[in-house]
Amino acid sequence: MGHNSAGFFQSPSVSSLLKSKGRAPPKLLSGPEFLTAAHSAAQWPPDQGAEVAFAGRSNVGKSSAVNAITQRKALARTSRTPGRTQQIVFFRLSPSQRLVDLPGYGFARVPAKLRRHWGQVIEQYLRGRTALNGLILVMDSRHPLTELDRQMLAWCAAGQLSVHILLTKIDKLGRNQAVSALRHVSGEVSGMEWVTVQAFSAADYTGVEQARERIMSWLEDRGVDDATRAE
Ligand code: GDP
Numbered sequence: 001m002g003h004n005s006a007g008f009f010q011s012p013s014v015s016s017l018l019k020s021k022g023r024a025p026p027k028l029l030s031g032p033e034f035l036t037a038a039h040s041a042a043q044w045p046p047d048q049g050a051e052v053a054f055a056g057r058s059n060v061g062k063s064s065a066v067n068a069i070t071q072r073k074a075l076a077r078t079s080r081t082p083g084r085t086q087q088i089v090f091f092r093l094s095p096s097q098r099l100v101d102l103p104g105y106g107f108a109r110v111p112a113k114l115r116r117h118w119g120q121v122i123e124q125y126l127r128g129r130t131a132l133n134g135l136i137l138v139m140d141s142r143h144p145l146t147e148l149d150r151q152m153l154a155w156c157a158a159g160q161l162s163v164h165i166l167l168t169k170i171d172k173l174g175r176n177q178a179v180s181a182l183r184h185v186s187g188e189v190s191g192m193e194w195v196t197v198q199a200f201s202a203a204d205y206t207g208v209e210q211a212r213e214r215i216m217s218w219l220e221d222r223g224v225d226d227a228t229r230a231e
Helices: 005-010 014-019 062-070 112-128 147-158 175-188 208-230
Strands: 033-038 050-056 088-094 097-101 132-140 163-168 195-199
Touching: 050 062, 050 112, 050 208, 062 097, 062 132, 062 163, 062 208, 112 132, 112 147, 132 147, 132 208, 147 163, 163 175, 163 208, 175 195, 195 208
Parallel strands: 050 097, 050 132, 132 163, 163 195
Antiparallel strands: 033 088, 088 097
């Protein structure tokens, strides 16, 4: 299956995608360790090896997705409290492979100044980080593609960064609604060949395996040689 979201959708695996339940994570994703929580770029780890980052509107289920994918109950913190959302959190998977939890966005109550700061930090990270090999963009399957989600896609386009969209909380939709949510988002991004889409649920583990495969492929794309060198 190529990079094309439409291809993703048309493939016969749509129904298996909605059904696939998670097993134990691949070894690389199973033991992430907290590395650092950074307020500014100066605190980011050295820009080497490979990273995959998670982004999403607050409360869409980003922390739950990170935790389901890595099978750690509380690796990523919930972003329900706006004050806790300003940091970029780095987790180490191997000497040169990391997962990165970006601040949740879209809080109605956050002052404009803070929102601008969020925008600057995220844009700087997405456009300037060489180690970043792909972005997992988490959206609530019932309210996908908000204005800020589209802003994220635009920054990724500018930074030539691959994006994999998780339409999460899919367990809250009936089968027809789930298929139509997938079809809607796939259609919206069909012109962006660097974007793929899948259904996901941290509640019943729909699509966890598929998300892991995408993350592994991005990490191994650049990280393995570096990891070998670093060890
Ligand atoms: P975050 O703010 O994006 O990190 O969101 P959280 O992971 O904290 O999730 C927000 C709320 O949605 C919590 O109450 C979760 O239990 C719930 N939630 C997250 N993922 C799912 C899911 O896949 N299915 C269902 N039904 N609820 C979910």
